[in-house]
Amino acid sequence: MSVTLDSNQWNLVYNVFSFGLISMLACTVYTLVSQSRVLPKYRNALVMSSMVTFIAGYHYFRIFNSFDEASEGMVVNVSGEQGAFNEAYRYVDWLLTVPLLLVEVIAVLALAKEVSKSLIMRLVPASAAMIALGYPGEITSDKNTAILYGVLSTIPFLYILYVLFVELGKSLERQPAGVAETIGRLRLLLIATWGVYPISYILGMNGDPTASSFVGVQVGYTIADVLAKCVFGLTILKIARMKSHAEGMAADH
Amino acid sequence: MSVTLDSNQWNLVYNVFSFGLISMLACTVYTLVSQSRVLPKYRNALVMSSMVTFIAGYHYFRIFNSFDEASEGMVVNVSGEQGAFNEAYRYVDWLLTVPLLLVEVIAVLALAKEVSKSLIMRLVPASAAMIALGYPGEITSDKNTAILYGVLSTIPFLYILYVLFVELGKSLERQPAGVAETIGRLRLLLIATWGVYPISYILGMNGDPTASSFVGVQVGYTIADVLAKCVFGLTILKIARMKSHAEGMAADH
Numbered sequence: 001m002s003v004t005l006d007s008n009q010w011n012l013v014y015n016v017f018s019f020g021l022i023s024m025l026a027c028t029v030y031t032l033v034s035q036s037r038v039l040p041k042y043r044n045a046l047v048m049s050s051m052v053t054f055i056a057g058y059h060y061f062r063i064f065n066s067f068d069e070a071s072e073g074m075v076v077n078v079s080g081e082q083g084a085f086n087e088a089y090r091y092v093d094w095l096l097t098v099p100l101l102l103v104e105v106i107a108v109l110a111l112a113k114e115v116s117k118s119l120i121m122r123l124v125p126a127s128a129a130m131i132a133l134g135y136p137g138e139i140t141s142d143k144n145t146a147i148l149y150g151v152l153s154t155i156p157f158l159y160i161l162y163v164l165f166v167e168l169g170k171s172l173e174r175q176p177a178g179v180a181e182t183i184g185r186l187r188l189l190l191i192a193t194w195g196v197y198p199i200s201y202i203l204g205m206n207g208d209p210t211a212s213s214f215v216g217v218q219v220g221y222t223i224a225d226v227l228a229k230c231v232f233g234l235t236i237l238k239i240a241r242m243k244s245h246a247e248g249m250a251a252d253h
Numbered sequence: 254m255s256v257t258l259d260s261n262q263w264n265l266v267y268n269v270f271s272f273g274l275i276s277m278l279a280c281t282v283y284t285l286v287s288q289s290r291v292l293p294k295y296r297n298a299l300v301m302s303s304m305v306t307f308i309a310g311y312h313y314f315r316i317f318n319s320f321d322e323a324s325e326g327m328v329v330n331v332s333g334e335q336g337a338f339n340e341a342y343r344y345v346d347w348l349l350t351v352p353l354l355l356v357e358v359i360a361v362l363a364l365a366k367e368v369s370k371s372l373i374m375r376l377v378p379a380s381a382a383m384i385a386l387g388y389p390g391e392i393t394s395d396k397n398t399a400i401l402y403g404v405l406s407t408i409p410f411l412y413i414l415y416v417l418f419v420e421l422g423k424s425l426e427r428q429p430a431g432v433a434e435t436i437g438r439l440r441l442l443l444i445a446t447w448g449v450y451p452i453s454y455i456l457g458m459n460g461d462p463t464a465s466s467f468v469g470v471q472v473g474y475t476i477a478d479v480l481a482k483c484v485f486g487l488t489i490l491k492i493a494r495m496k497s498h499a500e501g502m503a504a505d506h
Contacts, residue, residue, distance in 0.1 A: 019345045
């Protein structure tokens, strides 16, 4: 099984992967060196953001090389065999980064220890289950199997939304001015970007990929990843700085 | 489509790319380790300068490898297909670094929060639009399309100049002695180096590249990039030090 791209399509995918790779790496360094700009209690949230973009940067490096090596005269091998374009890098990436992203949100809020622990103990397994259940549906060529795993994967997704919007909402009332709104925007960013993944999943269910569905899925995933990891991480830094200043850190730091 | 270089031309381009690569990396490390030489409020401007040269260093590494791999006996493949010299790395680079460079200027001025925010909210989208509109014109082989996108891309460019020269000018009056002149030189550096990009763009419009136009464009872009990113970043460091001393930091720091 293969996909034949024209030169504009091939270059678009190639350059979008390179863009994803360097965005992740630059964001990793930026959040690492910005630690002194927030109070110590918020630094762990920044380190987690660095880890998320570091892991994603590694995977974009692999995806970029995989795409180049699986292409021969712009015909991309998507057979799933050795030497084919390896879509599974994305699932390995998400399995690690999605739980970390959720822990990052809880860490930056600096909630009471029991509240944090309870949220993390539910969000982490739910997000791991969501990714793990999506994978068998992604690699199958049977449409019914894809639908079954798509539905199964949606259950923990809805549970995560419930925890973030209903349970976390209660904790936001005690946050300093401006923080609740920024967290609100962060949740919207999360919904908007996570929405791309099921759309790509459903697009991928319709049998063999066409050139335009392949390009759409790869570009869509990459933009969603940059928003959900880099822009997300920079928003976490912003929240950490707002909270640090509200708690007495000099505003010129 | 290909360009046949002689050995002097081929080596010049190859070595200029290597020069660009190491200039960017050295500047990245220099601005990162110089943070303690300025007051905390100016450190973010230095970190952004590091990010600009880090992202550019990554792209020069890719451009250098792409040029080598696309060359066979000093005949450079510029067909736009897989394995060709990938000019688009430059656009991905600029899409990330040009907005960051402008934010860097605003950050080092440490203006009132609302003024900074208003400038950034206009400069960042304008610069992203400028780069994004240039790209379709760069990759097209149709001259009219190239002219159309060249003109469209000039509109946000002129707007950026207006913001930097007219609006930012008002804020410079309250800066310490010497800073206003250095900012003035920084803006001239920006105009002089950004002027190289439209010249190269226009050179590239005249159909297939000749050996000398190819060499001219690559050498011109690289020198412009080193001036606009490394020399620019070192000037930002100088401004941050002048301001830090004016605000009481010991002059021997």
